[in-house]
Amino acid sequence: QQQVKQSPQSLIVQKGGISIINCAYENTAFDYFPWYQQFPGKGPALLIAIRPDVSEKKEGRFTISFNKSAKQFSLHIMDSQPGDSATYFCAAIYSGNTGKLIFGQGTTLQVKP
């Protein structure tokens, strides 16, 4: 059972465009939602994270939008650059004291020059 569903599986965007990746979750026990960026041959790197009491968080060109009632959140990459080409994973952490990350399936982003 996939607890965090991510879409699309792959995405091609022109340089300068907006990349949008969506995630949905079912379990209301999740209370922290990080996004990871992974380049080939590297481990996932924490990109940006949000808690459900905040509807939006922005860091540079990266923005998370969070809709608690719909149990959905999304990553927007503004002014996408070829260097942003990577695989992006959304994730969710259980509340309480476990720290267990549940990952989405990943989105491979290609930004064309």
Next chain:
Amino acid sequence: DARVTQTPRHKVTEMGQEVTMRCQPILGHNTVFWYRQTMMQGLELLAYFRNRAPLDDSGMPKDRFSAEMPDATLATLKIQPSEPRDSAVYFCASGPNSNQPQHFGDGTRLSIL
């Protein structure tokens, strides 16, 4: 810049051999996680520790996999005997506490022939 260090980065061995993967978590982090990444299954949680104590290893095949933390600076993941289906990239991650995102190492790419 603090990092999670994994060794070896690559390992090729024959079926039936013992494989040991090592991880040095970020100093001061008290949670350590082992993940396996494959194209088919994505990122799977194998085991995790808090304050060196195992919390959950339900993701690991118990008959051949074992995970330990002999001390706060070393986590190990062993496979004995190894099988071709164990070929994957194994990531270690550590976190400052249970409700904060984890930081990943660059993984051990394991190939079992």
